[in-house]
Amino acid sequence: METNNGVGRRPSHGRRGARCAGPPLWFCLACPLVLGMAAPWIFNWGLTTAAELLCEHLKLPDDECLDLWWGAFALALILSLASAIPIVYICKLPSCGNRGH
Secondary structure, three states: OOOOOEOOOOOOOOOOOOOHOOHHHHHHHHHHHOOOOOOOOHHHHHHHHHHHHHHHHOOOOOHHHHHHHHHHEEEEEEHHHHHHHHHHHHHHHHOOOOOOO
């Protein structure tokens, strides 16, 4: 056990103190809200636009283009749901959950 000027204190290795208090509350609320609303829009816009461009480039018939568009839309939905995992870590939500400790 290390001492601090002869006083028998343990060194501060834990999660206590100002340094480990976590991000501010406004960040803990705003970050997942903004990214959670932006991710579906970005995936949906990007993949459906890519599907439309691919239809034009390959000169596909309308029924195949519609199938491709719906496939892109479904993939965007799945990716939007999967984006919740990185959003948790980008927004540092685990440290936001330790605010009261």
